[in-house]
Amino acid sequence: WFGYHVGQTLFHVAQVVLGYMVMLAVMSYNAWIFLGAIAGSTLGYFVVYPLLGRG
Template sequence: MMPMYFYFSDQVVLLFDFWNVRSPAGMVLSVVVILLLALLYEAIKVAKAKVILRMMPALVPSVSQETLREPEQASVNAGLEQPAGTSKNPFLWHVAQTLLHITHVVLGYLVMLAVMSYNAWVFLGAIVGSTVGYYVAYPFLSIQ
């Protein structure tokens, strides 16, 4: 029976039966993998936001990139022309957004289920990965 409280140990089964950790080196490697999954989760969250920002002018003609950046300085006619890089048919952008979304959901559930092993090392790896991912990825939202 698995404990229902956080514990520090170098023995745990993570996500799948074959991911059976039984040594300190295996725990370090597992924590690094969980850290990277959490980091990737944050990076994909930013990528989804960038796709949405890029797709928004194509979906709502009254919204332009200038409106998204500086709403108080946007002109009345802003957004009437198609922004560079978006197609008249937003289908491809929607497919990209959908693929990013499903990847984001799967990674989120994997990290959550790993944390539900109640191993404190795995939990700390997820927290550090999420923190580093947020710190590294979110400045890319402001880069145009």
């Protein structure tokens, strides 16, 4: 149980850090970086969603 909880905590920290990094990149007001973030989010959702067992 403890190992699973530590793993989930580290995964959450990674998500938060990456989210803030993407936010800072988008806030640079560079249209290409913004479009890259949108395209990456779209592609990531398209690839990962079927692996979640809900698709």
